[in-house]
Amino acid sequence: MDQQLQLDQQRLVSAWEExxxxxxxxxxxxxxxxxxxxPKSLLIHFNAAGRQHYSLDFRCTYVDSREVAVSLIDVEQAGQHTDERTDAVQQLAQRYTRQIHECAQALKKLTHS
Known part of the structure; x- marks a missing residue:
């Protein structure tokens, strides 16, 4: 049984930024x-490097102290909404999702009491 998840959102935001x-x-x-x-979610906005000018928005929700659910909320290219099904966007989304999961793992000492 997992213990009740206690999150201090502002402390978590600071840890994620770091x-x-x-x-x-x-x-x-x-x-x-x-x-x-x-209160169990963070919003993470990525500006991709490169000439494509993509930006992707994700919601990272703590399911429990060790696991996060990551969902892609929005994709823009040069400030305009764009199709998230293109290969380029899918590759970026997969990379950022992996980075979010890796960061969540690294921070589990903050979320696991």
Missing amino acids: HLPSFMKDGGSFTVQADEGD
Whole structure:
């Protein structure tokens, strides 16, 4: 049985901002913020490096102290909504999802009491 998950969202946001860059090898940038509507979720926005000018928004929800559910919320290219089914977007989404999971694993000491 997993213990009740206790999250301090602001502390978690700070930890994500500190640790996520170590998982990003492509030179892109990101922002992390608390999801005001869900105390167990963070909103993560990635600006992909390169000439394509993609940005992807994800919701990272703590299922329990060790596991996160990651969902792609929105994709834009040069500020315009774009089709998330293209190969380029799918590859970016998979890479960022993996980085989110890796960062969540690295931070489990914060979420596992």
